[in-house]
Amino acid sequence: MAGSILGNRVLRKEDPKFLTTGGVYVDDMQSEPLLHGAAHVTFVRSQLAHAIINGIDVSAALEAPGVIAVHTAATLNLLPEASSYNPGVARTLLASDRVRYVGEPVAVIVTEQANQGEDAADLVVIDYEPLEVLVDLEQAMASTTLLYPAAGSNVAVDSTVWGMPDVTGDDFFSDCDVVVKGRFVNQRLAPCPLEVRGSAVAWVDGRLYQWISTQHAQGVRDQINKSDASSNVRVMTPDVGGGFGAKISAYPEEIVLGRVAQAVGRPLRWRETRSESMLSLGHGRAQLQYVTIGGTRDGKVLAYRLEAIQDSGAFVDVGAVLAPACTRPMSSGVYAIPRIECRTKSVVTNTTPIVAYRGAGRPEATAAIERAMDMFAAEIGMDAAEVRRKNLIPRFMEPHTTAIGQAYDVGDYEVALDKVLDASKYSELRTEQATRRQRGDRHQLGIGVSVYVEITSGGTNHEDARIEVLPDGRAIVYTGTSPHGQGHVTAWSMIASEHTGIPMDKIDVVWGDTDIIPDGLGTYGSRSLQLGGAAVHQTAQKLVELARSVAASMLEAAEADVVLDTSRGAFHVAGTPAVAVTWAELATRRAAEGGLAISDRFTSGGATFPFGAHVAVVEVDTETGKVTHLKQVACDDAGTVLNPLLLEGQIHGGIAQGSAQALLEEFVYDEDGNPKTGNLAEYAFISAVEAPRIELVPMETPTPRNPLGAKGVGESGTIGSTPAVQSAVVDAVSHLGVRHIDMPTTPERVWRAINQ
Amino acid sequence: MKVSITINGTTQSHDVEPRTLLVHYIREHAHLTGTNIGCDTSSCGACTVHLDGEAVKSCTILAAQADGGTVTTIEGLTKNGEMHPMQKAFMENHGLQCGYCTPGMVMAAIGLLNENPKPSEEEVRLGLEGNLCRCTGYHNIVKSVLAAANK
Numbered sequence: 001m002a003g004s005i006l007g008n009r010v011l012r013k014e015d016p017k018f019l020t021t022g023g024v025y026v027d028d029m030q031s032e033p034l035l036h037g038a039a040h041v042t043f044v045r046s047q048l049a050h051a052i053i054n055g056i057d058v059s060a061a062l063e064a065p066g067v068i069a070v071h072t073a074a075t076l077n078l079l080p081e082a083s084s085y086n087p088g089v090a091r092t093l094l095a096s097d098r099v100r101y102v103g104e105p106v107a108v109i110v111t112e113q114a115n116q117g118e119d120a121a122d123l124v125v126i127d128y129e130p131l132e133v134l135v136d137l138e139q140a141m142a143s144t145t146l147l148y149p150a151a152g153s154n155v156a157v158d159s160t161v162w163g164m165p166d167v168t169g170d171d172f173f174s175d176c177d178v179v180v181k182g183r184f185v186n187q188r189l190a191p192c193p194l195e196v197r198g199s200a201v202a203w204v205d206g207r208l209y210q211w212i213s214t215q216h217a218q219g220v221r222d223q224i225n226k227s228d229a230s231s232n233v234r235v236m237t238p239d240v241g242g243g244f245g246a247k248i249s250a251y252p253e254e255i256v257l258g259r260v261a262q263a264v265g266r267p268l269r270w271r272e273t274r275s276e277s278m279l280s281l282g283h284g285r286a287q288l289q290y291v292t293i294g295g296t297r298d299g300k301v302l303a304y305r306l307e308a309i310q311d312s313g314a315f316v317d318v319g320a321v322l323a324p325a326c327t328r329p330m331s332s333g334v335y336a337i338p339r340i341e342c343r344t345k346s347v348v349t350n351t352t353p354i355v356a357y358r359g360a361g362r363p364e365a366t367a368a369i370e371r372a373m374d375m376f377a378a379e380i381g382m383d384a385a386e387v388r389r390k391n392l393i394p395r396f397m398e399p400h401t402t403a404i405g406q407a408y409d410v411g412d413y414e415v416a417l418d419k420v421l422d423a424s425k426y427s428e429l430r431t432e433q434a435t436r437r438q439r440g441d442r443h444q445l446g447i448g449v450s451v452y453v454e455i456t457s458g459g460t461n462h463e464d465a466r467i468e469v470l471p472d473g474r475a476i477v478y479t480g481t482s483p484h485g486q487g488h489v490t491a492w493s494m495i496a497s498e499h500t501g502i503p504m505d506k507i508d509v510v511w512g513d514t515d516i517i518p519d520g521l522g523t524y525g526s527r528s529l530q531l532g533g534a535a536v537h538q539t540a541q542k543l544v545e546l547a548r549s550v551a552a553s554m555l556e557a558a559e560a561d562v563v564l565d566t567s568r569g570a571f572h573v574a575g576t577p578a579v580a581v582t583w584a585e586l587a588t589r590r591a592a593e594g595g596l597a598i599s600d601r602f603t604s605g606g607a608t609f610p611f612g613a614h615v616a617v618v619e620v621d622t623e624t625g626k627v628t629h630l631k632q633v634a635c636d637d638a639g640t641v642l643n644p645l646l647l648e649g650q651i652h653g654g655i656a657q658g659s660a661q662a663l664l665e666e667f668v669y670d671e672d673g674n675p676k677t678g679n680l681a682e683y684a685f686i687s688a689v690e691a692p693r694i695e696l697v698p699m700e701t702p703t704p705r706n707p708l709g710a711k712g713v714g715e716s717g718t719i720g721s722t723p724a725v726q727s728a729v730v731d732a733v734s735h736l737g738v739r740h741i742d743m744p745t746t747p748e749r750v751w752r753a754i755n756q
Numbered sequence: 757m758k759v760s761i762t763i764n765g766t767t768q769s770h771d772v773e774p775r776t777l778l779v780h781y782i783r784e785h786a787h788l789t790g791t792n793i794g795c796d797t798s799s800c801g802a803c804t805v806h807l808d809g810e811a812v813k814s815c816t817i818l819a820a821q822a823d824g825g826t827v828t829t830i831e832g833l834t835k836n837g838e839m840h841p842m843q844k845a846f847m848e849n850h851g852l853q854c855g856y857c858t859p860g861m862v863m864a865a866i867g868l869l870n871e872n873p874k875p876s877e878e879e880v881r882l883g884l885e886g887n888l889c890r891c892t893g894y895h896n897i898v899k900s901v902l903a904a905a906n907k
Binding site: 011012014015016017018019020021022023024025027028030115192193194195196239240241242244273274275484485486487645646648649652653654655656657679680681685687688689691693694717 | 775787789790791792793794795796797798799800802830831833834839843846847848850852853854855856857858859862880881882884885886887888889890891892893894895896897898
């Protein structure tokens with residue numbers, strides 16, 4: 001028997017294509033026959049943040065070269081569609097009576113050539129009546145100007161309305177020797193997948209066919225069918241150039257595309273520009289946090305309060321519910337805090353709507369508690385690692401429920417902390433820091449520690465898979481997940497090969513076509529391996545049992561006597577390996593009976609809770625405020641590892657995005673709601689120069705909630721790294737009296753903090 | 757206007773609008789879609805190709821400026837079915853995830869080693885500053901380039 005392939009550093013099957021011809025992203029589908037003769041779509045977008053629309057004049061645009069049609073909500077008969085989370089918040093897919101953020105689509109232009117639309121868009125005249133612009137969250141809460149008058153308030157989602165307890169008064173901290181308060185801005189970020197949004201549509205025999213760059217084809221199908229029941233849409237997913245949560249759901253531009261194609265009677269292609277994407281692809285984070293933490297002088301935390309005000313942007317999308325659904329339950333972090341209370345309010349503003357972005361509600365929870373722990377430690381003069389150790393939930397291998405009411409699966413936090421402290425040579429770093437401080441060096445060293453736990457696969461607990469063996473011996477794995485960089489082709493092939501003995505290079509993986517895979521929940525929330533991978537695992541086991549019964553009849557033997565030799569992918573009677581039937585022979589035998597295939601659904605025992613610890617090392621130039629992120633040492637426990645190569649890749653990328661939030665990136669509006677970072681020349685997208693050196697320390701604590709023992713790893717690198725890096729910056733200048741610097745810790749902010 | 761460009765060893769002539777960028781020429785006239793477009797401010801480097809042996813962002817020059825020139829794109833790197841050492845290094849070191857920045861990143865990395873065959877890690881990072889990646893955190897990209905340099 002060959003050894004198991006699972007747990008090995010298997011190179012990706014996906015790579016040769018990406019490296020030699022490039023992927024086929026939606027904009028690359030030049031030879032698709034159904035898109036032959038496609039016209040091109042350009043959206044006319046609002047240039048005001050908040051205004052009543054009194055009229056839209058498209059006459060000049062209609063005369064522009066190459067223009068086939070110009071449509072608005074009125075000409076397409078679009079009706080208001082309500083948010084899933086607040087029925088009073090409703091909008092048409094193209095703005096009709098009012099615009100609520102700069103970049104909101106108002107009209108759509110169809111042209112023969114791609115480059116003609118932008119010229120024509122300038123000729124659409126929109127008669128605006130400006131309204132008060134609400135960019136600031138607290139101003140929006142207090143204002144009598146309502147973005148959605150029918151909702152009755154700019155607070156669109158409130159955790160107390162969801163039945164969660166409110167926060168109380170000062171008595172909550174009455175037994176605490178020390179109480180520290182903080183106001184933290186978890187700033188707005190642009191997700192920035194390298195591939196912007198794109199989609200193409202064609203009507204085929206009365207049905208809509210839509211190709212789209214998405215993380216979840218089946219969800220997009222349901223959205224489009226809900227908006228236009230007559231479309232009976234088939235959604236197909238080409239290669240997707242990154243998503244990071246921002247491509248989970250379809251956007252108005254994508255949902256309306258089918259109706260535009262119907263109106264003009266042509267297939268259509270749409271691809272936004274990066275500058276459009278910066279304004280109209282959903283943003284992430286954008287949470288204002290008021291924290292209060294109290295405890296004893298010797299470092300024991302007794303009570304913690306988090307009041308989170310979530311910016312929802314100009315609509316109530318999923319970003320509005322992440323605060324009550326993800327931030328609140330994870331507010332305790334890794335700590336055994338006897339009393340916790342948390343209230344969240346999500347507020348509409350005249351800014352780009354907030355959606356999920358890598359971590360989606362959990363980085364905000366972790367940042368709040370970790371920053372609070374640091375400020376508590378600073379107040380009592382205790383080391384950042386020590387105060388954490390003193391409050392960690394002790395190792396547990398049965399579910400542990402925190403004071404806020406969230407149950408975690410398994411945890412071993414102190415070991416993770418010890419591992420990163422050892423690997424980073426923490427005490428030596430502290431010595432070096434003390435030396436630099438004593439010398440009064442211009443470049444000071446900062447050391448940040450975070451210990452975190454997060455929730456993966458929180459919203460879903462099942463996934464589908466189908467495995468089919470073809471008469472030539474090849475196998476096809478159909479999955480409900482939807483890879484866009486994670487390496488599912490390799491990972492699912494490893495799992496299927498492990499059980500069947502069919503070589504990895506004879507296994508294909510198919511996803512993202514709703515006619516072929518009607519049931520699927522896509523890829524987000526770090527759910528894929530623990531659910532989709534587990535579904536492949538379970539389905540492969542059942543396929544082997546089916547094959548065994550077919551083999552038994554072919555070999556004229558009892559099923560119990562038939563064994564699978566996975567080293568050569570053949571079944572034989574135990575003891576007589578010379579007489580065997582192969583997968584190809586079994587599939588051929590079954591060809592008349594619907595083939596050799598199994599479809600199955602895996603249902604897990606619940607969400608999983610990856611955890612870990614990070615140490616960030618930064619250098620701060622005390623004269624200029626410039627921060628250099630020297631190193632990140634990370635121990636991320638995602639349970640049993642299927643392929644360390646893929647796991648490390650996820651953590652590396654996560655750490656860079658965490659470092660980016662802590663140090664560089666912020667999406668900024670002026671007070672009139674005009675974006676100040678609306679392209680990649682202005683938005684501080686992290687590059688190879690700023691990204692840190694990374695050292696990973698392995699740790700595997702399997703979860704009992706799925707047969708692979710796997711927890712999610714797609715987001716934990718971001719969740720663990722962000723607070724450690726921010727903390728390191730504050731730590732570098734803490735001897736100068738600094739207690740807190742909001743993210744991103746730009747040179748100006750650091751300089752001001754030092755010189756205040 | 758007519759432009760004639762040798763792409764991946766084949767000379768092609770097309771009538772193009774004077775404002776056509778080289779990247780649009782490559783994608784829409786030569787139908788080579790491996791070269792990607794990631795921004796509109798020449799910030800991301802996804803469209804990096806080689807023009808007369810030098811790595812350039814193909815969104816920063818007009819097709820007309822490349823008239824008579826020689827262009828190599830990601831599709832032109834493989835020789836007799838063998839990947840270029842840089843392509844192999846990216847595969848062996850997991851230097852790519854979603855693949856979107858990859859063609860430009862590989863072309864930029866080859867350009868970097870052409871100018872500096874034995875770069876330090878610092879020099880690799882500086883050399884790739886104009887090529888953005890959202891997936892890898894650059895860690896394995898830097899590792900890939902250093903591995904290719906040491907072959």
